[in-house]
Amino acid sequence: MNKETINRIRKFTSDRDWDQFHSPANLAKSISIEANELLECFQWDENNYDIEAVKEELADVLVYCRNMLDKLGLDEEEIVNAKMDKNETKYPVEKAKGKADKYNKL
């Protein structure tokens, strides 16, 4: 997310004095709730989905993730790259290629 979009989200929250509701736990609940509104787009038919609804729900997930990064003072690049370090170790190409198995089953 670029700086301008991040600032827009921060201003949206602060203009409404909503930081008081944004405890890490409440944001974790919110990410799950929005993730499930996204999942609802694929509830009964995985192939025919309303792309406009998907875009909105995915955006909601991303906005709450940004709120959580801000709340905890985390850097997105840093935590994602640290996790990718782990993923690359847990799923070596030669073992994981073409397989959807969890790392402990490889």
Place this chain on the structure above:
Amino acid sequence: MNKETINRIRKFTSDRDWDQFHSPANLAKSISIEANELLECFQWDENNYDIEAVKEELADVLVYCRNMLDKLGLDEEEIVNAKMDKNETKYPVEKAKGKADKYNKL
């Protein structure tokens, strides 16, 4: 997310030939599953959480969101700003300030 991190995620997927598993529906499930691993950090105690676990699980959510943006050819800035347009209309500052009510209750 910057271009370098995005490319790292894309390479991780393509090196393992995992694009075949990344249907939009499977990614929606994955976002929800990881969101709930994040929620688990706050399951019984909202104030004492393992910040290292939080960072990893939030990163997992963000990686799957990136996979979904890629799969559907979406631009993160575009969908987030389109949603913020809606949010700003649904939650006018003068009505929403300091209140956690849903827009239809304001």
Place this chain on the structure above:
Amino acid sequence: MNKETINRIRKFTSDRDWDQFHSPANLAKSISIEANELLECFQWDENNYDIEAVKEELADVLVYCRNMLDKLGLDEEEIVNAKMDKNETKYPVEKAKGKADKYNKL
């Protein structure tokens, strides 16, 4: 769930002095967390799943639902039948037959 099973769950909780953790909000989180462990059984392949894992995760959802019924003093038959009354009205057979549409799209 029969009375014997319900009592076993209640005794499990009281023996461990866990009622203190079972706020309605914590139980709602727990139901979602377990529902997503169940969902994980179908994450990448909807047709080949580990039935033993499915049984365990579905049981976990049911146990936390029972904890919540107990915590709130609710009767399972009563709330399920009240909801079925609504469902039958929202989804009249002649309109809903063979369609997966949400009631507001019928």
Place this chain on the structure above:
Amino acid sequence: MNKETINRIRKFTSDRDWDQFHSPANLAKSISIEANELLECFQWDENNYDIEAVKEELADVLVYCRNMLDKLGLDEEEIVNAKMDKNETKYPVEKAKGKADKYNKL
């Protein structure tokens, strides 16, 4: 759930010819989606919740759990008691009493 309520749910499904949509994977998604509508009752305030909404959403979770039990030919008492056997072993009273730790941290 008693036999009468179970039969009502089964008739509701068969009258609408909805069994075709009730794959185990779709039901797992549905349980998660409804669990998150339940969680939404506690999103911003864990202590003030709409009990009527809680009753409806918890009922929705229970109905989809029943659908899944039926779909997979599972017996609720059997799977719950098998899981309680495991829980009692994983969480011995003397170790777990008064603690919300996960079994692998006890």
